[in-house]
Amino acid sequence: MANTILFFGAGASAPFGIPTMQQMVEDFETSLLPGNKAEEQVLYQDIRAFLSETLGRPIDLEAVFTIVDSIINWSSDKMGIAALYHAMRASPRAKEGALASLKPPSTDTVRTARSLEADFESFVKNACQIREGVSTRIDEVYKNFFDSIGAVVGGTNFQGQTGRSQVVVGPMFTTNYDAVLEHYWLDLVRVSLNTGFTYDNVAGMLVSSPDSFRPNFVGQNDLRLFKLHGSITWYMDDYGRLTEQRVPPQGMRTVTGRKFTGQVMLYPLEEKDLFVEPYQTMFLMLNRELAAAKHWIVVGYSFGDRILRDIFIQNSRPETILLLLHPNASKVSERLVGFRGSRRPIDARFGGEDFNQVMQQVQVRVRAG
Numbered sequence: 542m543a544n545t546i547l548f549f550g551a552g553a554s555a556p557f558g559i560p561t562m563q564q565m566v567e568d569f570e571t572s573l574l575p576g577n578k579a580e581e582q583v584l585y586q587d588i589r590a591f592l593s594e595t596l597g598r599p600i601d602l603e604a605v606f607t608i609v610d611s612i613i614n615w616s617s618d619k620m621g622i623a624a625l626y627h628a629m630r631a632s633p634r635a636k637e638g639a640l641a642s643l644k645p646p647s648t649d650t651v652r653t654a655r656s657l658e659a660d661f662e663s664f665v666k667n668a669c670q671i672r673e674g675v676s677t678r679i680d681e682v683y684k685n686f687f688d689s690i691g692a693v694v695g696g697t698n699f700q701g702q703t704g705r706s707q708v709v710v711g712p713m714f715t716t717n718y719d720a721v722l723e724h725y726w727l728d729l730v731r732v733s734l735n736t737g738f739t740y741d742n743v744a745g746m747l748v749s750s751p752d753s754f755r756p757n758f759v760g761q762n763d764l765r766l767f768k769l770h771g772s773i774t775w776y777m778d779d780y781g782r783l784t785e786q787r788v789p790p791q792g793m794r795t796v797t798g799r800k801f802t803g804q805v806m807l808y809p810l811e812e813k814d815l816f817v818e819p820y821q822t823m824f825l826m827l828n829r830e831l832a833a834a835k836h837w838i839v840v841g842y843s844f845g846d847r848i849l850r851d852i853f854i855q856n857s858r859p860e861t862i863l864l865l866l867h868p869n870a871s872k873v874s875e876r877l878v879g880f881r882g883s884r885r886p887i888d889a890r891f892g893g894e895d896f897n898q899v900m901q902q903v904q905v906r907v908r909a910g
Contacts, residue, residue, distance in 0.1 A: 545694045545711040545836040552841020552867055554721045556682060556892030557675045560668050562845070565602055569664050580653045581660065584609075601845070606661065612654040615645045669719035669773045676729065682892040683725045686840075689900040693907045694836055699764060701731040712830050714767045714823075716842065716849070720774050720787070722766055727787075735765045736772075737819050738785045749783035751822035767823045769849075783819065824852070831856035836907060837863045841891050844876045857881040864906050866891055866899070885909070 551561040560568055573582050588608045646654070671679075684707070690696075691708030698706050707730045715722060726734045737754050738747040754765060768775075774785050779800045831837065831853065842865075844850045854877055857863070861882025867873050870886030877884065885906045889899045 544834050545690070545696075545838060546830045546834040547690075547711055547713045548837065548839045548842060549713065549715040549717060549722065550840065550842025550867075551717060552843075552891050553715070554717050554719050555841065556890070557679055557721055558672050559717070559719045559721065561841075562601055562843075565665075565668060568668065569602065569661065572660070572664055578656075578660070580649075581657045584650070584653050584657060602661070606658070609654050609658055609661075612646045613651060613658065615651070665718060666773055669717075671719065671721060671724055676724070678892070679721060679725055680729045682896060683722075683729075685896060685900055686891075689904055690838060690907070693904050697763060699730070699732045703731050705730055707732070709764050711834060712765045712767065712826070714769060714827055714830075716770045716846070717768075718770060718773050720772065723774070723787070726764065726766075732764060735763075736768065736785060737823070741782075747785045749785075749819050751819040754822055754826050767826060769820070769823055769827070828852060828856060835860060835862060837861060838903075838907070839863065839865045839867075841867055843867065843869075843873050850876060853877060854879045854881075862907070864903060866903060 551559070555561050555564075570585070573585060585605070588605050591608075592604050687708055687710070690710050694710050696708040696710035698708050700706055707726075713722060723734060723736070726732055735753060737749060737751055739750040739753055740746070741748045754767065772785070774787050776784050776786050778784060837853070844853070853863075857877075857880045859881055861880075863874070863877075863880065863882055863884050865874055865884065865886045866889060867886070868888060868890050870888045874880075874884045874886045887899065887902050887906065889895070889902070891899075893899070
């Protein structure tokens, strides 16, 4: 493999009709307007007002659903000792032993929050579907991208089942829930893709196997895709096993009748459960791959996630070259305070009409290193 790591954010799927995070905010708010969702609207608007007026922060789904999750899974110790300290200092009842003054949400509020969360899950599932008629564009854009990067940094050629050859330059990481990258490699190039699942003969399906990502794993596929926030193709069965199902299970059941309990995505929460598998291994591998690679090519990612932002900063070295392709790349790169390498922002959209010219810029910036 080349000395390169690839990281894809929402902007890498936007050209194919998958909404960015900001678009998701707007579309989700619109979805709450019609019908009998008055209670959900009230709760959502209350949270929205708190974020914009009290904290002065932009409205994003991560912020909103961090609060929604805290309502559903109420526990004062989940608020964090720093938040509790300052909340109690500001409270008129702080001297009275303050934790008792933090009232848990009412049963009605929890019920509304669960309904809001369920609507969000349904919304994300629908929003991340690959629409008919976009496969040709996905093929054009990603072939151009991988060929252009490979021509500069090298890589390994993978031969597809139809005889098509495609260069692979390094491991791929993404925060996207959609399956655009899987569609490209599995359906269009038609090569095997390691997403961290192996076939279990007893279960009769692919089950999560995070160790398959690690070096020297028997039968490891070097074409690896790490889905750091999960995927619309991930499901949990009634035995607690995580499985990957590219075709949605009919009636949420396996062919032998076992029930799937739901999709598995690490919804945009600030307090992420990264200590559980497969997320633990994927984030460990992100640290390792960043530390080992010289070229970091980041596409359509805004570095809004504090955890990921810190991982990138902490693994940077003077020789690190970060190429960021984003419509606001110059501004986004300023978020990486403390980054020790070379930042090379390209203020352009991924997969636009001028994509050939954009990729020429990418090649020039990578060659400069």
